[in-house]
Amino acid sequence: MSAVLRPVVGDIVEAIIEGIPRDVPVYAMPMEGRFGQGVRQGVTVALNRFLDLPGTRLPALSEDGKWVYERLGRGEVRSGRSLESLLAAYRYGARVTFRAISRTIDVSRLPPETLLALGESLFAYIDELSAASAQGYAQEQSERAGEQLRLRGELLEMILRGDSSDGGVARLAAAVGWTLPEVVVVALVPFPHVDGLRAALGPDGLVAERGTDVVIVFPFVSRKPRRRDLERALRGRRAIVGPARPWQQASESLHLATAAGAHGVAPGPEQPHGDTAPVWVEDHLAELVVQAEPLATADLARTRLAPLDGLRPAVRERLTETLLAWLRHQGQRAPIADELFVHQQTVGYRVAQLKELFGDALEDPEVRFELELVLRAGHR
Template identity: 50%
Template sequence: MAPAQPAGRADRELPWTSLPPALTPLLVPHLPEVAEELLDAVRLDVPVYARPLEGVFGDSIRRGVEVALTRFLQLPGTQQPALMGDDRRVYEGLGRGEVREGRPMDALFAAYRSGARTTLRSLSRVAMDAGFEASVLIGLAESVFAYIEELSAASAEGYALEQSERAGERDRLLDALADMLIRGHVVEDSVRSAAAAAGWPVPERVVVVTLDADRRVGLRSRLGDRALLTSRPGDVVAVIPEPASPTACREMERVLMGRGAVIGPGRPWYAAPDSLRLAVMTRDLLQRDEPAGNRPLWVSEHLVELVLNSERSVVEDLAAQRLAPLDELRPGQRERLGATLLCWLEHHGQRAAMAAELNIHEQTVGYRVNQLREVFGESLNDARTRFELELVLRAGFR
């Protein structure tokens, strides 16, 4: 038995407690005709339910009406809640069904209101014909609308649960799709089937972004539905359609600002592993001492450094060959001449530009260049030698 409640509160929350139990046997025989009137009214009042009540859709609507009316007529004179157990699950199921049908809750709520009006009109007519007083009719009206509120609440809960579960399932599908792409799953039919199941349009080209694992919070919502996210040990990986314009690039920078992100080069979707490989290589090879608030690092802006650092031992061998003439110099002199040589190569020997960059007088520039010619001799006249010298000096060798 339900615990006793103050009369005022019980009357306010459960208005059917004041209804005479004699209403139930009086109204039960009329349920079939009330149900048909209700269904006809809903089809007329709510256009989305105007279609024939067939299949799963028709079964669920008829079942909802049957359960609603049967349960309601069990309530007069009791303190029972509007819905219990299986009955409540019926209306949660109707809410879930609206999500599956792709509709907002407005239509179902409108159907409940229409059904309440029809039910009240039909039941009130029977009660009046039986001689019940106006106070009973008022209590009946209060009970019907309180009952409909409970049905609406149960359906709203089912709707929310279905949305939540679907969002979680979609996130799982998107994560799995991201994992397929970055692992190099190149069976196109499989990828496109997985993308269709996740509701993700496959772009022609993508960029792959890597960032620290602790920077994932809030990233999915900021990147939007077109981004795929997955986690790996130590980092988070995002697969994103390649930005198609400078504006789109700036927007991506804004979203990734301060997250320590490295953005791989654009590749066809089936070559996403290559974009990831270069992003990771760039992250590992380039020392990043920038503050956390700085812009993300674009691999496309560091291709030379990537080339120079990807085979460091080979560049070391080349540096040993090309910079051997400096080996006999004192460390300070070697450093100065190395910087002057790189500046000379970059500015094609223009003394004014070299003096400005090195912050020395033009005569000093001339003196150092003469020293370089003495050290390197005729090799500075060879285009290939100059290219290799610039390459190893840009790689940081002196």
């Protein structure tokens, strides 16, 4: 069979090349240039190898042949096409080849089992070609994904450095398909909580590892919807989110997020299913300012909370809790009662105790300010 078909290999190749654009519409283009050369080479190598195989123990694909079909698979990724288009072209080539065999050889003289074996061999061979192309397609996708991650990480670092002088940030953002926003936030997520983080953030989030944390740069132009999106992606991850900044000042957002973590700013309130909301530094700025000088804050707390010394711990805890609510709500009983989940009469009783303990000091705006500072810093 091989000897009979060798002289007409060129005709079969041309029939396949001519028919592929009709049978696989995505290839409805002139078979010219590198694309046409690649297709012609693939068809020619496949046919000649197929004719070399009968009566031998050669593998279906030589190393060179395998490289050709892996390269065709890679080319589909680079051209933005699905692998299915290439596999459809292979199946079309198999049908054309089988018809050519039927025209060249008097198949009526072949035993049915021989004809069946021929068909099975041809389509098994196409499976080998398809597997090689699928491998090349997957490798190209993986390499491109890895390169994209590397470039996105490089973009994040450039933003954190504030590199804006030569337009490099804008060019790299365009290269990775990331729209450079005017305003961003920078968030930190500790390593034990990063599983599935990139998928949760989607393409808007830039992610890179730094020390024991993962750093995120996230667009924050539309404040409310962006905060909602980030809340959802970071829920349960013990994340700290720095304040919004122009992207050129993103390092400030990172600095404040890092400082909040270093000073133990508390996590957000418990969410359904026990998940914790991320810490938003903008909601804890006063606490962060106070925590920046813990020794001074502790000294101030000892001075201002001295009237409570000697009280039983449970009583002291109730009164400091009430004092903070009283300061925060400027003495309004209803919101204080709502916050503490107690009756307004209970608020009045506790405030009376506080006024008895602190005396005229509670009338001094400076003292009230200092009391609120130390209480917000967690002193009791």
